[in-house]
Amino acid sequence: DVKVTQSSRYLVKRTGEKVFLECVQDMDHENMFWYRQDPGLGLRLIYFSYDVKMKEKGDIPEGYSVSREKKERFSLILESASTNQTSMYLCASSLRPGGGGYEQYFGPGTRLTVT
Amino acid sequence: GIQVEQSPPDLILQEGANSTLRCNFSDSVNNLQWFHQNPWGQLINLFYIPSGTKQNGRLSATTVATERYSLLYISSSQTTDSGVYFCAVAYGGATNKLIFGTGTLLAVQP
Numbered sequence: 704d705v706k707v708t709q710s711s712r713y714l715v716k717r718t719g720e721k722v723f724l725e726c727v728q729d730m731d732h733e734n735m736f737w738y739r740q741d742p743g744l745g746l747r748l749i750y751f752s753y754d755v756k757m758k759e760k761g762d763i764p765e766g767y768s769v770s771r772e773k774k775e776r777f778s779l780i781l782e783s784a785s786t787n788q789t790s791m792y793l794c795a796s797s798l799r800p801g802g803g804g805y806e807q808y809f810g811p812g813t814r815l816t817v818t
Numbered sequence: 819g820i821q822v823e824q825s826p827p828d829l830i831l832q833e834g835a836n837s838t839l840r841c842n843f844s845d846s847v848n849n850l851q852w853f854h855q856n857p858w859g860q861l862i863n864l865f866y867i868p869s870g871t872k873q874n875g876r877l878s879a880t881t882v883a884t885e886r887y888s889l890l891y892i893s894s895s896q897t898t899d900s901g902v903y904f905c906a907v908a909y910g911g912a913t914n915k916l917i918f919g920t921g922t923l924l925a926v927q928p
Contacts, residue, residue, distance in 0.1 A: 734914055740859075746904070746918040761915065791859055797914050805914055806851060806866035807906075812859040 841905030
């Protein structure tokens with residue numbers, strides 16, 4: 704079974720802090736993704752990575768950066784956390800399609816509260 | 819960009835009833851997935867079904883790609899089926915970015 708793990712289920716941080724959210728997958732997937740989920744707005748893509756050290760912006764990258772130093776690990780970084788970044792963060796991974804799509808698998812999510 | 823619409827937005831069922839959830843999408847896709855989000859927020863993979871029909875126990879799904887819709891059938895519903903059901907699609911390129919629908923909130927009452 705594919706397993707995607709996230710470093711924390713719940714996290715509380717203060718405004719201005721630097722926050723790291725970690726995601727690890729064990730299936731040698733090329734693609735990894737970070738989404739956030741907000742009531743009324745659904746799930747939106749923040750960033751994705753299709754290979755080590757490669758990244759592309761998603762739909763809402765402002766205020767975030769990412770790091771992928773190893774294939775199995777994809778980190779989301781909030782450089783200076785703000786209250787509007789309070790949200791549920793979901794990591795996902797998939798194989799890299801060669802012209803078709805591949806099933807995406809999600810981690811359990813991190814509920815981040817910024818006070 | 820591609821639009822993904824789910825219906826109904828909310829559904830209340832008695833235990834044992836059957837239901838059909840619908841997902842319409844506005845363009846050709848190369849990936850379509852159905853998820854169940856449990857009360858703790860985790861997205862559980864139900865089906866990867868860009869076309870055709872699949873069944874898994876009491877759940878089945880059909881995607882008619884040429885007509886741009888997918889259906890999720892839940893038979894003999896149980897209280898543990900409660901939660902939000904999402905349809906998500908990906909299209910074009912090799913990045914496999916998913917676009918999510920707004921979900922169907924299902925409540926199964928005992």
